[in-house]
Amino acid sequence: MRRWNGWGDSATEMKLNASALAMLAELAGTAQPTQDATLDALLAGIPASRLPPHALISTDAAERFKVALGESYPDWIRRRFGALPTVPDGVAFPESSGEVRKLLDLAQAQHWIVIPYAGGTSVVGHLDCPQSPRPVLSISLGRMNQLLHLDRKSQLATFGAGATGPVLEAQLRAQGYTLGHFPQSFEYSTLGGWVVTRSSGQQSMRYGRIEQMFAGGRLETPVGTLTIPTFPASSAGPDMRELVLGSEGRFGVLTEATMRVSPMPAHESFHALFFPDWDSAEAAVRALAQLKLPLSMLRLSNAIETRTNLLLAGHAGQIKWLERYLGWRGCADGKCMLMLGVTADAVTARQALATARRLLKRHGAVYIGRAMGNKWLENRYKGPYLRNSLWEHGYSADTIETAVDWPQVKNTMHAMEAAAHEAFAEFGQKVHAFTHLSHLYPQGSSIYSTFVWATAPGGFAENLKRWQNYKARVAAAIAAHGGTVSHQHGVGRDHAPNLALEKGQLGMATLAELCRHFDPKGIMNPGKLLQDGGGELSWDREPK
Numbered sequence: 001m002r003r004w005n006g007w008g009d010s011a012t013e014m015k016l017n018a019s020a021l022a023m024l025a026e027l028a029g030t031a032q033p034t035q036d037a038t039l040d041a042l043l044a045g046i047p048a049s050r051l052p053p054h055a056l057i058s059t060d061a062a063e064r065f066k067v068a069l070g071e072s073y074p075d076w077i078r079r080r081f082g083a084l085p086t087v088p089d090g091v092a093f094p095e096s097s098g099e100v101r102k103l104l105d106l107a108q109a110q111h112w113i114v115i116p117y118a119g120g121t122s123v124v125g126h127l128d129c130p131q132s133p134r135p136v137l138s139i140s141l142g143r144m145n146q147l148l149h150l151d152r153k154s155q156l157a158t159f160g161a162g163a164t165g166p167v168l169e170a171q172l173r174a175q176g177y178t179l180g181h182f183p184q185s186f187e188y189s190t191l192g193g194w195v196v197t198r199s200s201g202q203q204s205m206r207y208g209r210i211e212q213m214f215a216g217g218r219l220e221t222p223v224g225t226l227t228i229p230t231f232p233a234s235s236a237g238p239d240m241r242e243l244v245l246g247s248e249g250r251f252g253v254l255t256e257a258t259m260r261v262s263p264m265p266a267h268e269s270f271h272a273l274f275f276p277d278w279d280s281a282e283a284a285v286r287a288l289a290q291l292k293l294p295l296s297m298l299r300l301s302n303a304i305e306t307r308t309n310l311l312l313a314g315h316a317g318q319i320k321w322l323e324r325y326l327g328w329r330g331c332a333d334g335k336c337m338l339m340l341g342v343t344a345d346a347v348t349a350r351q352a353l354a355t356a357r358r359l360l361k362r363h364g365a366v367y368i369g370r371a372m373g374n375k376w377l378e379n380r381y382k383g384p385y386l387r388n389s390l391w392e393h394g395y396s397a398d399t400i401e402t403a404v405d406w407p408q409v410k411n412t413m414h415a416m417e418a419a420a421h422e423a424f425a426e427f428g429q430k431v432h433a434f435t436h437l438s439h440l441y442p443q444g445s446s447i448y449s450t451f452v453w454a455t456a457p458g459g460f461a462e463n464l465k466r467w468q469n470y471k472a473r474v475a476a477a478i479a480a481h482g483g484t485v486s487h488q489h490g491v492g493r494d495h496a497p498n499l500a501l502e503k504g505q506l507g508m509a510t511l512a513e514l515c516r517h518f519d520p521k522g523i524m525n526p527g528k529l530l531q532d533g534g535g536e537l538s539w540d541r542e543p544k
Ligand SMILES: Cc1cc2nc3c(=O)[nH]c(=O)nc-3n(C[C@H](O)[C@H](O)[C@H](O)COP(=O)(O)OP(=O)(O)OC[C@H]3O[C@@H](n4cnc5c(N)ncnc54)[C@H](O)[C@@H]3O)c2cc1C
Pocket: 007, 070, 071, 115, 116, 117, 118, 119, 120, 121, 122, 123, 126, 127, 141, 161, 162, 182, 183, 184, 185, 188, 189, 190, 191, 192, 193, 194, 195, 196, 197, 198, 199, 200, 201, 202, 248, 249, 250, 252, 253, 254, 255, 384, 488, 489, 490, 525, 528
C-alpha cells in the first residue's frame, strides 16, 4: 500500500547504515526525530464539501485529502507535521474521455475550479489547491489506464493517460514492446503526468525525453476536444503537440496519448567507471555525449555524491577493497563515479561499449565492470525511499535540478551547492549537498543536486521558512548561470516566479493568451505555470 505520509510502498524500506549516519552527522549536523501527526487528526480538520451530490464525484474527506498534495518538500512537511492544506471539495474518477468531457462541461457551467490529478508525484506544487469562493474539483485519472490500441507496423501505442509506469509497461511488455520511460517516480507517476510536465526518464539517451515519444493524443479542454493526429513528421506549421507538452493541466485534461514505442531490447547492461577528478570526468562524458553512440544512460556523480553512494552501498569490506584498488589506479579522494548504460542489440551494444571504454580510458577512467551497474538496476527506484529513513532520523531531504550548456555545467553545479550552504548557514545549520549529471546531451547537461539537512524544531512554519530561503537562493544561482527553471520536474507553483526569466515578456503573454483561449473562464488549475488566478485566489503558502 502507498504510504500516506512518505514515499512509496509501505512494504519497501531503505535503511541508513551506521557509516551513512556518521557521515550525515559530520556533514549535515546532528538531528533529532520529530513527532509525526496522524492521518485521523488531519482528516478530522477537513471542512465539508461545497459541491452538490453528483454520480461521478466523491466528497469523502479521505479521498479529497489524497489528491490535495504532491511530493514536494512543503507537501511532505504538511503531512508529517499535520498542517492541513486546502483540500479540493470533491474528486471524480472518470473512466472515459466522455466522462471527462461531462465533468469539464459541468465545471465550466458552474464556474468550479478543476485540478487534474494523476500519480500525485509532482515535486513543484502542481497540485496545490487554492482557497477560493469557487468550489474545487479534482479529476483523478487513475481509472483511465488501459492500452487502447497498438499499431505494430508504426510502433505506436495509445493508452489512457492515467496509466502508471508499471501498468503501462506490463501491458506493452506482454506485446513485446517497451515505452522506455523510466523516471525515478516510475511506480506511481503516469503517462499523462509525464507528457504535461515534460518528464525525462533514466534511459532518455536511448528512448528520448517524453516529448520525443509523444506522437499525438486527445485533450479535453473547456472549449472542446483537441485531437492531435499522429504523423511520422510534418512541416504543417507549429506542432499542436507542443501545446500539450508542459501544459500542466492549464489547457485541459489529456485523456489519451499515442506513444512511440520500441521492441524490447535484446541487450541491456549497466557499467561503473571511476575518474580521478571532476574535470577529467566532465571532459570525458562531454566527448562521449557528442560522439552520439547508442548508449542509454550516462550518470556522473561528483566527488561528494560518489563518496555518499559508496557509503550507502553497505558491504563495507568490499567497498574498502574497491577504494584501495581505485586509489592504486589513481582515483583517490576526489574520485567521481560514472554509471553507463547500453541498450541495443548484442552486436551494437558490444561495439558501443568498447568504443565508449576506449574514449573514457583516454580521460583516465578506471572500468570496474557490471556488479555496481547490476546493483543500480536492482535499486533504480529505491533511492527516494531513503527520504523516509532520513526523516525518521531527524533529517529533511530535497532535490533541485536544471540544465545548462556545457561551459556552464561545473560553475552552475558549484553555485547550486554553495547557495544551499549559504542559505542554511543563515540559520546556523549545515547541509549535505551532492550532485550528479543525469541526462547528457551534445549541447549540455542536466544538473541534479540533492540536499540533506537536520529538520528544525518549530514544526511546519519554521521548516517551510528555511526551505523557502534555500529554494529561492538555489533558484537564483541557477538563473545567474543561465539554467532553465527545470530540466524535468516542470514549473508548478514553485518555479512559476522565475519562468519569465527564460520565456521573456512576450513569451509569458503568449502563454497567458493560450490559457484564455482554451479556458476562457479560468477554471483549469489556476496559479500553476503562470502566477495568475486573479485576486479571488489565495494560497496556503507562497513560493519565494
Ligand atoms: C521520488 C520522485 C522521483 C521523481 N523522478 C523523476 C524523474 O526521474 N524524471 C522526471 O521527469 N520527474 C520525476 N519526478 C517528478 C514527477 O514524477 C513528474 O513530474 C511526473 O511527470 C508527474 O506525473 P504524475 O502522474 O505524478 O502527475 P501529478 O503529480 O499528479 O500531476 C502533475 C501535474 O500534471 C497535471 N496532470 C497530470 N495528468 C494530467 C492529464 N492527464 N491531463 C492534464 N493534466 C494532467 C496535474 O494537474 C499537475 O499539474 C519525480 C518525483 C518524485 C516524487
